[in-house]
Amino acid sequence: MMSEAVSFYHSLSQREESCGSYPIRKIFQQFYSEYLDSHTVTEVQHQTACCIADCKTGALGYNISFCKECGHVSIHACACNNRSCPNCQTPLEKKWVLARNSELIEGIAYYHLIFTVPFELENLIHANQKLLYSLFFQCASNTVLTLCKDPKYMGATPGIVSVLHSWGQQLNQHSHLHLMVSGGGLTSCGQFKETRHKGFIVPVRVMGKMFRGKFMDSLRKMWESGELRFKGGCQDLRNHFYWKDFVNLLEKKQWLPFVKETFNGNGNAIEYLARYAYRTAISNSRIVSVNDKTVSFRYTDYKDQSRKKIKTVAGTEFIRLFLQHVLPKGFNRVRFSGFLTNCQKTKKLKQIHCLKNTVYKGNPVKDLSTAELMMLMYHKDICHCSKCNGEMIRLPRGIPLTIKN
Structure with a gap:
């Protein structure tokens, strides 16, 4: 049990510290507070900014399941599923x-x-x-x-x-x-x-x-x-x-x-x-770099023979451009x-x-469960352990977890 707990919390800390795959999340975490000092935002803009900053960090909770056969623990930080968030579309x-x-x-x-x-x-x-x-x-x-x-x-x-x-x-x-x-x-x-x-x-x-x-x-x-x-x-x-x-x-x-x-x-x-x-x-893949003051991203200039170029703006200006x-x-x-x-x-x-003498099959994803959708879209069985194929037990979703020193 102790080894499982250590592995569990170690996995959580790794997920909270890893932001490299989501530069747009990093931009909102780094510059949004400064942006609020000089700009007014609507309720939906503020909600979107907070969702992007918290997406897949653990702040929104975790999807946690464990195998009752071998004890393997699977942990995934919850996505925000905000329609303006590029991290979870x-x-x-x-x-x-x-x-x-x-x-x-x-x-x-x-x-x-x-x-x-x-x-x-x-x-x-x-x-x-x-x-x-x-x-x-x-x-x-x-x-x-x-x-x-x-x-x-x-x-x-x-x-x-x-x-x-x-x-x-x-x-x-x-x-x-x-x-x-x-x-x-x-x-x-x-x-x-x-x-x-x-x-x-x-x-x-x-x-x-x-x-x-x-x-x-x-x-x-x-x-x-x-x-x-x-x-x-x-x-x-x-x-x-x-x-x-x-x-x-x-x-x-x-x-x-x-x-x-x-x-x-x-x-x-x-x-x-x-x-x-x-x-x-804008997608994460177009973000070239993020430093203490600026954000650089790629764009295609259709007025200049569709050439690829890089634009650099202040971090707060990037947020303004995005939130509009x-x-x-x-x-x-x-x-x-x-x-x-x-x-x-x-x-x-x-x-x-x-x-037209053809068959209408209807919406194939209507009323499907999450597990059925994962199998259909990714051919991944989340109901069975990836290690031993035993049955996975899922804990209630969306409970924020923190690591105590």
Whole structure:
């Protein structure tokens, strides 16, 4: 028993001291207190910062299990599972991929669309995140659905998965949506119909013009009804004359989405989109160095022939850049529309599979236990000992443990 206890506490101390694999965690542990001295944060930003700093350190507790046959102890510090934490997104991504793969329709094309807004809108969007990000989703999906229902293009309602990104490679504000759109959909008569044009789903200029019109029309109504908040770099827009000039500027610009037939049937459609659905503002792998004052990270400069470069900023500035991309509480940055709308997804998918004489197998990860998920995703049996294959007994999860001197 004594040797087991020594081994147990030695294992705990090793885990608490090892931070090398998670440089972003180290950044928040090192600079967040200093950042709070000169910056105001929202409740959700503060919660995110604390989660990242405590993730997999033991501060959130441990998952502990022991083998009743040989006494082997398995210890894993609990992850925070915060959606903005880059340290614990991989299991969630794998689970999401398995769920979404069951919603693909075999034999049809899938299209990757990217909707962006002019950079002049970024300050206003940041001041009204929940309102304008929701408008972004609504206008993009409505544009695609409206045009796809046109017999010139598809004459049917496709399935759409939309993912919001608010950042650029340098952690700057760059709001855009990634959409995966099926190349076929359900007609008003209940038949399945594929797009008439291979290689593109809808002409980008047509789509861009409609998207701009829908967005700007709603934006004007929001200003007139007093729904918009003005702070930071957009305070001047309270003034009617500044607002009118601002709107005229935006309406003169071309809002051109990017459209590409990236996917083919079941190929890598969901795996590709999952990188956007569960990618945080920056990953640990892009952090080059962290010292007492600064943080250096890699980025791709798309304006300079996609060259790889390194940017160095103060530690507190890195935290500011990162936290500006933390979404409001309860806001979903992955949304479904068309025949994939949550309230009718299962019904519509069964209908499509019936029309195509294929079998709908349903969500393979729904209602699975943690042990079953680990076996499915990682082929790892957490119910049996890795040493002797004996039965593992799990202690209650989430009990913080400390080492007493």
